[in-house]
Amino acid sequence: DVQMTQSPSSVSASVGDRVTITCRASQVIYSWLAWYQHKPGRAPKLLIYGASTLQWGVPSRFSGGRSGTDFTLTISDLQPEDFAIYYCQQANSFPHTFGPGTQVDI
């Protein structure tokens, strides 16, 4: 199975900050990676797929990048509604696997 790790596990930030979350795959997954946002009591939401393609309707302050097996999710100009847990997920091979999550707190 492809192991996904994320760092940091949590980050405290303020409105207007720029936050970058890193996800690392244990083997090559090309660009088969997605990022999800999850708020308590809400359905998880797909933000980015293909490592860098923004899902429709997602604000442009979210962006994704890839360097080898390292992936990043950057939130520029953090907004109050962005405080949530963020997960990465690989879709290169079965079984699909998720990272442990990064909590973005105020």
Added chain:
Amino acid sequence: QITLKESGPTLVKPTQTLTLTCTFSGFSLSTSGVGVGWIRQPPGKALEWLADISWDDVKHYSPSLENRLTITKDTSKNLVVLTMTNIDPVDTATYYCSKTTLFGSGSHYYFDYWGLGTLVTASS
């Protein structure tokens, strides 16, 4: 508008079989490239992919749970059913169903719409 809703028992006794239903609207499971997947999250733990079923009835299962899971669909009723046999307390989790969109083939899909999830507790 695409919506999915999970339903099923909130409490299941060990060794019993868990049956979860995902009822959806806003898309059809007869559309090429569309599927439904199940994911669970034990309290305080990571998300775990369980199974998926596609528009052409292709099914995939998590290798670690394959012998306990069955996924089926009823396209006319817009629902997908996941059964898990021989429930154990470690199966306590929030279970989510999700619409998937396939990019190419095989595992190359993403979970683009999710339900709110349903908490299932496995306990005697």
